[in-house]
Amino acid sequence: MKKLNFSLSLFLCWNITTAQYLSKDFNDLSLTSGGWTTQIIIDTTNWFVDSFGGDDFAKCTNYNSGNVPANTWLISPGVDLSSSTQPILNFQTIMKWPGAPLVLYISTDYDGTSNPTQQGTWTDITSQALWDVDNTTWGSWTNSGDVDLSAHKSSSTYIAYEYFGSSSSGSTWEIDNITINEGSTPPPTIDTVSVYDIQYTTDPNGNSNYVNQQIITGGIVTAVRSDSTFFISSGSGAWSGVYVYTKDYVVNIGDSVILDGEVDEYFDLTELVNVTNVQVISTGNSYSVNNCTTAAANSEDFEGCMVQVTNATCVNDTAGFGEWIINDGTGDLTVDDLLFSYTPIINYFYDVTGPMTYNYGAYKLLPRDAADINQFVGLIENRNTVLDIYPNPTSDFIQIVSPKITNAFIFNMKGLVIIKTTLNSGINTINLGQLSSGNYMLYSEGNSYSIIVE
Numbered sequence: 001m002k003k004l005n006f007s008l009s010l011f012l013c014w015n016i017t018t019a020q021y022l023s024k025d026f027n028d029l030s031l032t033s034g035g036w037t038t039q040i041i042i043d044t045t046n047w048f049v050d051s052f053g054g055d056d057f058a059k060c061t062n063y064n065s066g067n068v069p070a071n072t073w074l075i076s077p078g079v080d081l082s083s084s085t086q087p088i089l090n091f092q093t094i095m096k097w098p099g100a101p102l103v104l105y106i107s108t109d110y111d112g113t114s115n116p117t118q119q120g121t122w123t124d125i126t127s128q129a130l131w132d133v134d135n136t137t138w139g140s141w142t143n144s145g146d147v148d149l150s151a152h153k154s155s156s157t158y159i160a161y162e163y164f165g166s167s168s169s170g171s172t173w174e175i176d177n178i179t180i181n182e183g184s185t186p187p188p189t190i191d192t193v194s195v196y197d198i199q200y201t202t203d204p205n206g207n208s209n210y211v212n213q214q215i216i217t218g219g220i221v222t223a224v225r226s227d228s229t230f231f232i233s234s235g236s237g238a239w240s241g242v243y244v245y246t247k248d249y250v251v252n253i254g255d256s257v258i259l260d261g262e263v264d265e266y267f268d269l270t271e272l273v274n275v276t277n278v279q280v281i282s283t284g285n286s287y288s289v290n291n292c293t294t295a296a297a298n299s300e301d302f303e304g305c306m307v308q309v310t311n312a313t314c315v316n317d318t319a320g321f322g323e324w325i326i327n328d329g330t331g332d333l334t335v336d337d338l339l340f341s342y343t344p345i346i347n348y349f350y351d352v353t354g355p356m357t358y359n360y361g362a363y364k365l366l367p368r369d370a371a372d373i374n375q376f377v378g379l380i381e382n383r384n385t386v387l388d389i390y391p392n393p394t395s396d397f398i399q400i401v402s403p404k405i406t407n408a409f410i411f412n413m414k415g416l417v418i419i420k421t422t423l424n425s426g427i428n429t430i431n432l433g434q435l436s437s438g439n440y441m442l443y444s445e446g447n448s449y450s451i452i453v454e
Contacts, residue, residue, distance in 0.1 A: 020180070020181050021084065021180040022180035024178040026057050027056050031047055031049050031058060031074075035076075037112070037113070039072065039075060040071075041071035041117055042072075043070050045061070045062045045070035046072050047163070050174070056176075060072060060172070062099075062166075062170035063097075063172065068167060069166055069167050070163065071165075072162075074163075075116065076159045076160065078110075079158070079180060080156065081149065081152070081154060081155075081180070082153060084182055085150075086148065087150065087153065087181070087182065087183070088149065088182070088183040089144070089147040089148075089159060090146065090178075090179050091178040093132045093142050093144070093173065093175055094132050094138060094141055094173075094174045095171045096135055096136070096137065098169050099169045099170040100171065101131065101171075101279055101280055102126070103124060103126050103164075104124070104126045104128075104129055104160075104161060105122040105124060105161075106123050106125050106152045106157065107123070107152075107160070108121070108152055108156070110156075112158070126258075127218075127258045127260075127277065129144040129145060129277070130276065130277050133249055133280075148183070159178075161173075161175060192216045192217070194217065195233065195234040195239070195242050195304075196234065196239045197209070198242055198263055199239040199303065199304060200238075200239040201300070205268065206300040212263065213262065213263055215262075216260050217242075217259065218259065219241075220232060221253050221257060222253060222287050222306045224252065224253060225338070225339060228248075228250060228251075229244060229245050229246060231355040232257065233288065233304075233305060233306050236290060239305070240290070241304035241306060242270060242304040243269065243271040243304050244261065244271065244272045245273050246272075246273075246278065248275070251278065252283065253368075254283055255282070255285070257280055258277075259276070259277060261276070262275075267359065271304075287306060289308050289353060290308070291308050291391060292309055293309065294312050294326060294328045294330050294331050294332065295330035295331035296330070297309055298332070298334075303356055303363065304357070306353070306355055308353040308392070309328060309333060309350075310351045310389070311447065311448070311450070312327055312333070312352065313327055313349055313350075314345060314346055315346075316346070317343075319334065321337075322336065322341060323337065323364070326350055334365065335365045336365065338357070339354065339369075340367050340368055340370070342373055348376070350375055350376075351373070351374040351450040352372060352374075353367060353373075354366040354367040355368075376448050386403075386447060387423075387444060389451065392452060394452070394453060394454065397431055398429070398432055398451065399427055400428045400442075402426065402428060402444075405422065405424055405425055406422070407423070408420075408422075409442070410442050410443075411441045411442075413438065413440070413441075418440075423444065
């Protein structure tokens with residue numbers, strides 16, 4: 001009887017693991033066989049079947065003697081997953097040329113014929129798959145890995161690939177071997193965690209609460225090192241940035257990315273390692289820069305974050321290894337040449353912007369280029385009359401905290417006084433909304449302060 005039960009169990013397991021709900025390899029040279037459809041949302045660009053080296057696949061490109069705006073969907077037939085246990089989606093991709101990534105959607109209420117941007121509830125599951133990310137060459141097929149569809153089981157489940165192109169850019173995407181099969185074991189649980197939650201800690205050693213855990217997170221790229229590792233930030237304030245240690249992906253400042261990674265503490269620097277599936281969702285995004293005192297920046301709270309310190313005196317111009325030290329009256333802060341080499345002048349005042357890192361037992365500010373450093377002359381003996389100015393940069397109002405009643409002058413970069421005012425002791429508000437975007441200088445009691453109007 002035990003042998004019968006074992007044989008029956010083996011038979012049932014074999015049927016479960018080999019059940020197939022969807023298969024599309026395009027070898028019949030038909031895009032729409034098996035109930036597949038396309039929906040053109042913008043212009044006339046559409047998916048089509050192409051062949052190369054004996055392989056047949058679906059392809060989409062918005063290039064036709066130049067790029068054209070495009071938005072088109074490749075949509076599966078409704079797949080009956082109602083009796084499935086763990087349906088797993090697999091496919092392969094190849095892409096070339098800079099452009100928007102494909103977006104992978106799933107829906108359980110699409111009607112199969114309507115414009116998908118107007119009908120059906122579509123869930124973006126792009127981040128659950130691996131994609132070809134090298135837009136410089138036609139490489140090998142990239143396997144998506146197992147995309148678990150267990151949360152989307154219905155009698156009519158649709159998957160869709162959405163293509164985007166613009167008048168100035170557009171990748172060429174190829175897809176092949178799309179299948180949905182019954183899985184055999186649950187995939188490992190991966191939590192989606194914000195950058196804030198990764199970084200925030202009350203641990204006296206600064207260790208993340210997620211150390212050694214695999215997570216999914218995302219943010220805006222704020223700095224890229226020469227080895228292609230990078231920093232991302234999400235939101236503003238303390239705990240809003242983190243260092244991503246991977247040399248396998250090409251990203252740029254302003255890219256919005258999502259990624260899988262393991263949280264690690266590398267000599268007390270919280271970073272993401274074993275990174276996979278870095279997806280660029282959009283480009284050219286703005287990000288927050290946190291205005292900090294040198295003391296605040298020199299802390300666990302702002303590790304990995306984008307910060308700007310203003311009106312800080314260079315108190316050591318040769319601290320060793322390309323480092324120099326600034327102080328705005330609240331404490332020393334090391335500036336490192338890891339991203340950009342700069343020669344400061346002792347006793348000059350500086351505004352410095354960049355991400356914060358931690359190595360060799362110290363927090364360090366990393367200016368990325370010359371634009372991140374503003375040098376000007378100030379008088380150290382008047383440091384006891386320092387003003388606190390925020391927000392900076394600003395688009396309209398600034399608030400100035402003054403220790404006493406004093407006069408203040410705002411100059412444009414031509415040296416012309418454009419605003420003259422009297423500051424009261426305490427908080428003062430000045431409207432800068434009428435000024436053009438650019439850099440300005442506030443002078444008071446022998447001290448100079450850089451102000452940026454956006």
